[in-house]
Amino acid sequence: MGVMNIDKAEVACRFGRSIESYEEHASVQREIAAHLAELAAAYVTQPPRKILEVGCGTGLLTERILQLWAGSELWVNDLVEGMCAKAAARCRVPAARCLVGDIETLPLPGAFDLVISASVFQWLARPAETFARLATSLQPGGWLAFSTFGEDNCHELREVAGTGLAYPSADELRAMLSPHFRIAHTEEARYCLDFSDPVQILHHVKRTGVNASASRTLWTRSKLQAFSDRYTRLFARDGIFPLTYHPRYVLCQKPE
Secondary structure, three states: OOOOOOOHHHHHHHHHHHOOHHHHHOOOHHHHHHHHHHHHHOOOOOOOOOEEOOOOOOHHHHHHHHOOOOOOEEEEEEEOOHHHHHHHHHOOOOOHHHOOOOOOOOOOOOOEEEEEEOOOOOOOOOHHHHHHHHHHHEEEEEEEEEEEEEEOOOOOHHHOOOOOOOOHHHHHHHHOOOOEEEEEEEEEEEEEEEOHHHHHHHHHHHHHHHHHOOOOOOHHHHHHHHHHHHHHHHHOOEEEEEEOOOOOEEEOOOOO
């Protein structure tokens, strides 16, 4: 995995537009955040004094972090100022601990005991460099706990529309992390959402920001029809149109 060509301004714009609709439609992301929190609670046995959540969104994971470690000093980050503000207000995180901007370039205050992130690292343009940066901002013995997505993620959409992210394999992820961390746990899962027509899938990804890497297609009626016909031909079963999510979970510790 080298440098991925990701337009962060476009990602921010599309996620910004999904602030109000995100949670209603982000059922898979909600389940992923819940499972990541469970895993973190199982592995991070010493209550972390200082936590950084990368890509807090509207606060789905933030709430769970506070339930687990109410006494910790929590910092939240998001590329989108509105998302950061929403999560901070919801979870009573002081404005001074909101880090708005791109985690790949943002100066970090450092000395965290836990860096945690759900459904964000697939947007990293330079994942290997960013994992190295995060390692330097952790205390010795500190933890990095995250979920990202694997190669099967939204594969139907990518095949039909011809656009989407390039997801690292488990081996590529391990190779990027192992110079800096001891990998304690990895697992993956697959969720399949069913829709009653292909255009609903486009609405779903728009409302959750998942399409933030999509080309700026102007969806004319004929393009929508072609999309629907191709999705139907390739993936429909008994009038149901599936969309697969392929989350991957990683818990790793910086050596003491």
